[in-house]
Amino acid sequence: MDNDTSERLRRLRGAVPAKRHNARTVAALTGNPGCARRAVLDAAGVDKEQLARHVGFPAKFGQSQFAITRGNAFEAQVKANAFAELIRLLRETLELELNEVGQTDLEEVGGNTSQEMRHIRSRQKLTGAAADGESTFFDHPLLTLDVGGNTVYLEPDLVAFHHNGKFHVVEIKSFAVIDDQADGGKVAAAATQSAVYVLALRRLLGDDDAVSDEVVLVCPKDFSNQPVATKVDVRKQLIVLQHQLSRLSRIEKLVGELPPALTFDLAAGDDGKPTRSAAALTAALAEVEARYAPDCLAKCEMAFFCRKEASGCTATLGINVREELGGVETVAEALGLADGSLIASDSQAEAAAMLRTTAEIYGSVTA
Amino acid sequence: MTSPAEALERRIDELRAAVRKAVTAGERDRARELRKELRRLEDAWDEALDELADQTERPVKPVPRQAGPLLPLREQVHQALTLLGAPAAPRLIIAVHEAFHVGEIIPARLTSLRRDEERSFRTAPHSRPYYLCPALTADLLAPARGLLAVSTWPMANRVIGPLSPRVDFLISAIRLAGHLDRIPDPSTDARRLLWRFAANIPGAAPSAAAMTPAAVADAAEAELDIHRDSDRSHREAAAKRAREQLDDIEQLFGSRLRGVASTGS
Structure with missing residues (x-):
């Protein structure tokens, strides 16, 4: 990224520190690649949650405290007694040899928990793993990933090193696998998050082949606390993620098209509230095009704002509708085309024909 | 607070002394009266003791847990x-x-x-x-x-x-x-x-x-x-x-x- 662009992004963010990414937010980047608003705000490190609150659309966002506690308790249980349960599971899933039980705790370095220290030590231990062969399990290593010019620290639950020279990312999640089936959305989210770790680990080792593109997902089985391990292929997520990250670093083009004075400065005044008015920020947001989809509600802090903005548009009805009705922007337009009160342009002809047919069938059924 | 058993004990002691005095003074009828009263009180004392045992028996159970090796x-x-x-x-x-x-x-x-x-x-x-x-x-x-x-x-x-x-x-x-x-x-x-x-x-x-x-x-x-x-x-x-x-x-x-x-x- 050149200096102009980083200077430009700094100005967009204003006089506040950049919001740090984590594995979840990096994973969420892959959610809606077409959204320029999200790309710009994320690249600039704007605190989207605060921004959304300030313009009057607070998002009830983030993990519930209960979910976090449950997740931590399950992880502690699986890792208790020298990883006893994990060792059994990974011996089955990864076919670890009996002698592969070495463990390295990377959660602190001699009582020091600073991120820099932990990262240096994680790097040391992980790059040396193949040579010394002492450890098989690396507990909470701290990895880094460059996201749009900012260094993001990432902490996988566990990295396992197999005797054939492959690293496996192990992700411990507390959602249940019932009758060998888990919630598709949750698995997808876990897979994307793990893909972020795989990518970070590959960058750290400088060797793509050293890290398996299959991650191990450890979840509770059925309605018990008994853990069960499953391999999940994250190749697809990796491709999307890599594309998305390379796109972030090509943010120049997006930023270049914005008015030069644009800023989302949230700097607080004496009363602790942002000095700029909500109206000014709303106007600034309108300068950057969003691409709202119902999916956003689960992934992006700005979603409620964008949904309001997009009300009456076909996009709010979901990606499927948006794609079926290519060229038809609003719901009113679609209804007009359906009852024949609007004449379709060339680009709308196909969608218009489909709308008319649907209207006829619907009319004949309800008549 | 004195328990009923304690009060009875005191009364029994007094009665015994009174019986002894009556016997030594040769007051036979009075002694017989007092003895009857004494026996009645002794039965009441036995009952009071049983009641006391019942009361203390219930909280006995959790005692070993509290008392355990401290x-x-x-x-x-x-x-x-x-x-x-x-x-x-x-x-x-x-x-x-x-x-x-x-x-x-x-x-x-x-x-x-x-x-x-x-x-x-x-x-x-x-x-x-x-x-x-x-x-x-x-x-x-x-x-x-x-x-x-x-x-x-x-x-x-x-x-x-x-x-x-x-x-x-x-x-x-x-x-x-x-x-x-x-x-x-x-x-x-x-x-x-x-x-x-x-x-x-x-x-x-x-x-x-x-x-x-x-x-x-x-x-x-x-x-x-x-x-x-x-x-x-x-x-x-x-x-x-x-x-x-x-x-x-x-x-x-x-x-x-x-x-x-x-x-x-």
Whole structure:
């Protein structure tokens, strides 16, 4: 990224520190690649949650405290007694040899928990793993990933090193696998998050082949606390993620098209509230095009704002509708085309024909 | 407050004295009257005593739990660690204590225990027969996260190399199995504790119900054979380093790697 662009992004963010990414937010980047608003705000490190609150659309966002506690308790249980349960599971899933039980705790370095220290030590231990062969399990290593010019620290639950020279990312999640089936959305989210770790680990080792593109997902089985391990292929997520990250670093083009004075400065005044008015920020947001989809509600802090903005548009009805009705922007337009009160342009002809047919069938059924 | 029984006792004593006086004074009729009254009171006293016994019988049950061996916390932890024979996490220490002893250990108190032990050693070194101290990591000789050990153990048992967590897990399983074999009627808690080990040792037991301590010990011993030598050499080397490089306090409580910020101020 050149200096102009980083200077430009700094100005967009204003006089506040950049919001740090984590594995979840990096994973969420892959959610809606077409959204320029999200790309710009994320690249600039704007605190989207605060921004959304300030313009009057607070998002009830983030993990519930209960979910976090449950997740931590399950992880502690699986890792208790020298990883006893994990060792059994990974011996089955990864076919670890009996002698592969070495463990390295990377959660602190001699009582020091600073991120820099932990990262240096994680790097040391992980790059040396193949040579010394002492450890098989690396507990909470701290990895880094460059996201749009900012260094993001990432902490996988566990990295396992197999005797054939492959690293496996192990992700411990507390959602249940019932009758060998888990919630598709949750698995997808876990897979994307793990893909972020795989990518970070590959960058750290400088060797793509050293890290398996299959991650191990450890979840509770059925309605018990008994853990069960499953391999999940994250190749697809990796491709999307890599594309998305390379796109972030090509943010120049997006930023270049914005008015030069644009800023989302949230700097607080004496009363602790942002000095700029909500109206000014709303106007600034309108300068950057969003691409709202119902999916956003689960992934992006700005979603409620964008949904309001997009009300009456076909996009709010979901990606499927948006794609079926290519060229038809609003719901009113679609209804007009359906009852024949609007004449379709060339680009709308196909969608218009489909709308008319649907209207006829619907009319004949309800008549 | 005097209980009815006490009041009756006093009245009985008075009556007895009165009976004696009446007999010695030759007042036969009065003596007979008083004796009748005395017998009535004695029956009432018996009844009051039975009632008293009923009242105290009910709260008798929880007494053994409260009264249990009122050992200090550090003694209880020492007992559990001695049974396990290897450094252990607070959670496991509590589980062992609950399986074999009465009373409960409050997890939060274990956290402060380690600090108290270190403070006690610093103010009066070597004044106690043993100290509870953290296990040390083999590479940095720093306190290992969440593992407690006993100061009287050899240095090599108190340092933790990469293989040591698993080795200690297997040693603890063998020790637990041995202990279960010795006690005549192990509690459900105790068997459940051993099962938590057995379930994760290859070939230890087909199911919780079919588990025998001897088979668990054999299976743990078999896996231990694989790791023992490399773990031992690693730990011995680290222990040697610790004895050479660390002072008395650090040998027990570990050396801490301080951040630049904290040494700079």
